[in-house]
Amino acid sequence: MQRQPQVLTNTLDLTRERCPMAFVRCKHALLKLQPGESLQVHFKDPSSVADILDWCRVRSLQASVFNTNNETRVVFLLTSDHASSAST
Template sequence: MMEFHQELDARGLKCPLPILRCKKALADVAPGEILKVTATDPGSVKDFQAFCKQTGHEMLSVVENEDAPQKEFIFHIRKRLQ
């Protein structure tokens, strides 16, 4: 299990809301800290990969949790240093 500094629950939200909430949550995280995001939208995997590539944040991991009542995707994103 990866350590994180803040957590965002984006379950049940459809694109673009998980990305918008993530962007807002990252504003409250110090540079270099890690945000854990849990989402259920299958499109969020590609969305978060593109978001990180465009913004310079680092996608540390993407885990698919099939044991949850609804399939979940768990992302660990490190906020860029600048």
């Protein structure tokens, strides 16, 4: 069975936010995701990236990190088996 390619469904620009608001806004956006949806978040604050990645790691959520120029992009994919763990 072939796996469908990931389609980016939501984008959030937090490049002007710093911790803790960047973390709070990202977490709220993640909690609204439906199974199969993805969220691309743009950060400039390295501590915000570290905090959200730790939060995802504890909940076994998939996140991919891309660094470009002066900005970090984090792409989250919420699968159906992770939907309930995101809400805790």
